[in-house]
Amino acid sequence: MENxxxxxxxxxSAYIADRYDLTITTFEFQQTRKEFKGDITLVxxxxxxxxxxxxxxxxxxxxxxxxxxxxxxxxxxVIKGFLNLVLDDAYxxxxxxxxxxxxxxxxxxxxxxxxxxxxxxxxxxxxxPLHLGHIRNNVLxxxxxxxxxxxxxxxxxxxxxxxxxxxxxxxMVAWMDYGEGRTPESTGIKGDQLVGNYYVRFDQxxxxxxxxGLAAGKTxxxxxxxxxxxVQAQTLLRQWEAGDPTVRALWKKMNQWVYDGFEKxxxxxxxxxxxxxxxxxxxxxxxxxxxxGLEKKLFYTKDDGSVWVDLTDEGxxxxxxxxxxxxxxxxxxxxxxxxxxxxxxxxxxxxxxTVGNEQDYHFKVLFLILKKLGYEWAQSxxxxxxxxxxxxxxxxxxxxxxxxxxxxxxxxxxxTAAQLAKTHGKVEGLSQSEQAKLYxxxxxxxxxxxxxxxxxKKRILxxxxxxxxxxxxxxxxxxxxxxxxxxxxxKAPSIEKVLDExxxxxxxxxxxxxxxxxxxxxxxxxxxxxxxxxxxxxxYDLVRAFNSFYQNTPILGVPPxxxxxxxxxxxQKVGETIxxxxxxxxxxxxxxx
RNA sequence: GGCCCAGUAGUUCAACUGGAUAGAAUAUCAGAUUUCGGCUCUGAGGGUUGGGGGUUCGAAUCCUCCCUGGGUCACCA
Numbered sequence: 001m002e003n004x005x006x007x008x009x010x011x012x013s014a015y016i017a018d019r020y021d022l023t024i025t026t027f028e029f030q031q032t033r034k035e036f037k038g039d040i041t042l043v044x045x046x047x048x049x050x051x052x053x054x055x056x057x058x059x060x061x062x063x064x065x066x067x068x069x070x071x072x073x074x075x076x077x078v079i080k081g082f083l084n085l086v087l088d089d090a091y092x093x094x095x096x097x098x099x100x101x102x103x104x105x106x107x108x109x110x111x112x113x114x115x116x117x118x119x120x121x122x123x124x125x126x127x128x129p130l131h132l133g134h135i136r137n138n139v140l141x142x143x144x145x146x147x148x149x150x151x152x153x154x155x156x157x158x159x160x161x162x163x164x165x166x167x168x169x170x171x172m173v174a175w176m177d178y179g180e181g182r183t184p185e186s187t188g189i190k191g192d193q194l195v196g197n198y199y200v201r202f203d204q205x206x207x208x209x210x211x212x213g214l215a216a217g218k219t220x221x222x223x224x225x226x227x228x229x230x231v232q233a234q235t236l237l238r239q240w241e242a243g244d245p246t247v248r249a250l251w252k253k254m255n256q257w258v259y260d261g262f263e264k265x266x267x268x269x270x271x272x273x274x275x276x277x278x279x280x281x282x283x284x285x286x287x288x289x290x291x292x293g294l295e296k297k298l299f300y301t302k303d304d305g306s307v308w309v310d311l312t313d314e315g316x317x318x319x320x321x322x323x324x325x326x327x328x329x330x331x332x333x334x335x336x337x338x339x340x341x342x343x344x345x346x347x348x349x350x351x352x353x354t355v356g357n358e359q360d361y362h363f364k365v366l367f368l369i370l371k372k373l374g375y376e377w378a379q380s381x382x383x384x385x386x387x388x389x390x391x392x393x394x395x396x397x398x399x400x401x402x403x404x405x406x407x408x409x410x411x412x413x414x415x416t417a418a419q420l421a422k423t424h425g426k427v428e429g430l431s432q433s434e435q436a437k438l439y440x441x442x443x444x445x446x447x448x449x450x451x452x453x454x455x456x457k458k459r460i461l462x463x464x465x466x467x468x469x470x471x472x473x474x475x476x477x478x479x480x481x482x483x484x485x486x487x488x489x490x491k492a493p494s495i496e497k498v499l500d501e502x503x504x505x506x507x508x509x510x511x512x513x514x515x516x517x518x519x520x521x522x523x524x525x526x527x528x529x530x531x532x533x534x535x536x537x538x539x540y541d542l543v544r545a546f547n548s549f550y551q552n553t554p555i556l557g558v559p560p561x562x563x564x565x566x567x568x569x570x571x572q573k574v575g576e577t578i579x580x581x582x583x584x585x586x587x588x589x590x591x592x593x
Numbered sequence: 594g595g596c597c598c599a600g601u602a603g604u605u606c607a608a609c610u611g612g613a614u615a616g617a618a619u620a621u622c623a624g625a626u627u628u629c630g631g632c633u634c635u636g637a638g639g640g641u642u643g644g645g646g647g648u649u650c651g652a653a654u655c656c657u658c659c660c661u662g663g664g665u666c667a668c669c670a
Contacts, residue, residue, distance in 0.1 A: 162670065316596085329667090358664055459599075471619090544617080544618095
């Protein structure tokens with residue numbers, strides 16, 4: 001599509017230069033709507049004013065010119081300001097032959113000089129297991145990394161783990177008081193789940209103690225701050241900060257349980273990382289940046305010694321960067337981590353932070369400060385912001401225990417997929433372990449697709465039932481179509497790669513080719529917008545087009561040979577494109593299901 | 594209250610960033626098929642794009658004022 005646009009643009013530009021003595025080089029092309037005849041459409045509305053022409057007359061004139069000058073344009077029609085051009089079959093065949101010989105169609109090669117982007121996602125706390133919100137985060141971040149890579153960038157996947165602070169101490173206290181030495185090994189419970197249980201336990205005990213305090217006549221403030229278990233947690237935090245060896249040892253041990261648990265969840269989700277940053281290592285960083293900013297007079301000190309930045313000129317507020325006692329705040333840490341990452345990756349062009357939209361303001365400020373400090377890479381920072389995930393039953397609130405646990409959800413999706421696949425009855429001939437793998441792929445495909453097809457900015461209403469449907473705009477439908485294509489190809493005769501350019505194309509086939517041609521630009525667009533939803537929706541269009549094409553079109557066993565070859569080849573290309581696009585979303589498409 | 598985001602068929606989402614008659618799926622209804630009110634197929638209805646005003650050849654999209662929902666305005670992370 002890109003090539004034909006360039007070709008036509010040159011001709012139209014020449015026409016205008018010749019007839020009107022004007023240089024216009026950008027035109028609006030779009031794919032012709034299916035209710036009109038034609039393949040590609042030139043929108044002539046923007047040209048009417050400079051050329052002082054009526055839409056019909058201009059369209060007609062350009063149409064005649066293109067039909068004569070272009071080898072690809074065989075016919076045209078004009079409707080108001082739309083010039084619909086019919087392209088020669090040979091053009092499509094040539095295109096199909098071209099992509100048939102390209103193994104990674106639509107993916108740009110990654111050179112050593114390609115820009116390097118750091119993608120941060122997941123970034124959990126180590127006091128509780130991952131939940132549905134984390135799944136959206138992981139799946140989004142991982143997909144964006146894949147897409148950026150496909151668009152020709154180098155990518156480094158990372159995360160920052162929030163492994164310190166009062167919330168970790170809460171789990172530790174509860175485990176010390178009520179754990180009786182239980183470990184993941186002794187209980188068979190996944191490490192993150194085990195630690196999470198004690199975090200919940202803390203909250204229960206804390207609430208009881210507050211109630212007791214209130215009953216004893218304390219004010220609410222007193223009851224909260226004087227509750228024994230809370231005091232204990234605070235003491236633990238101080239001991240941790242002082243480097244108390246036994247506290248640090250316990251902290252290390254429990255964190256490791258959590259990491260082992262996370263590892264399993266990531267594996268099940270199919271996401272991975274190239275490096276890990278830990279807040280316990282980075283929370284003291286950033287102070288040198290504060291000094292730098294003070295030197296450059298970008299920041300200022302208040303009477304009490306705290307450091308601030310004034311962003312009121314940019315329409316934002318004043319923001320605290322360093323407490324009066326010299327300790328760091330969240331912003332300080334993030335400044336430090338950012339510059340640390342640059343030190344670790346000097347060729348870094350920019351970063352993508354996958355973080356929920358409740359932190360929109362934080363990242364606005366962070367990026368602005370980094371820009372003010374004059375870092376080159378600060379020009380290419382992007383906050384991949386996403387909305388909450390709601391359930392039909394209502395909102396997820398971690399404090400109220402209505403969260404959906406990630407491990408549970410993955411299990412549930414796999415089970416539902418298994419049930420559905422069994423009733424469809426197409427899994428005979430697969431071994432037990434192959435079946436288990438298949439069900440996992442389908443369940444996860446459903447989950448990922450349901451999340452990724454929605455614009456990241458928007459809130460999601462997640463309905464587990466609806467997402468596993470084999471029909472409709474769902475992951476399994478995409479997977480099913482791919483499996484069906486593979487089944488067709490298994491029965492197809494082997495084909496020649498090079499096709500006769502005189503093979504006649506039917507409209508339906510042209511429509512799919514047109515769609516196939518758009519794949520590279522969809523990948524590019526998704527990468528520019530950091531939006532896997534672009535790919536997901538494209539995929540669905542492609543799958544639907546193929547299904548309607550295939551429905552009444554016998555592909556196999558019908559001469560003439562060249563037409564048959566053409567259809568088989570196209571089926572194969574559609575199959576490959578579906579597979580490539582789905583993999584960008586982290587969705588596996590089985591050959592059989 | 595200030596700032597940010599969202600609001601599109603009953604529902605869940607699209608609409609190539611200003612283009613043609615706003616499209617799919619799902620639900621509903623009507624037919625067809627039939628070991629099944631369950632699977633499949635065909636078709637239909639369903640919209641003042643939250644509301645008003647504006648910008649222009651042309652607006653779901655841009656500007657403005659309201660309405661609704663969410664987020665954020667911490668010396669938490």
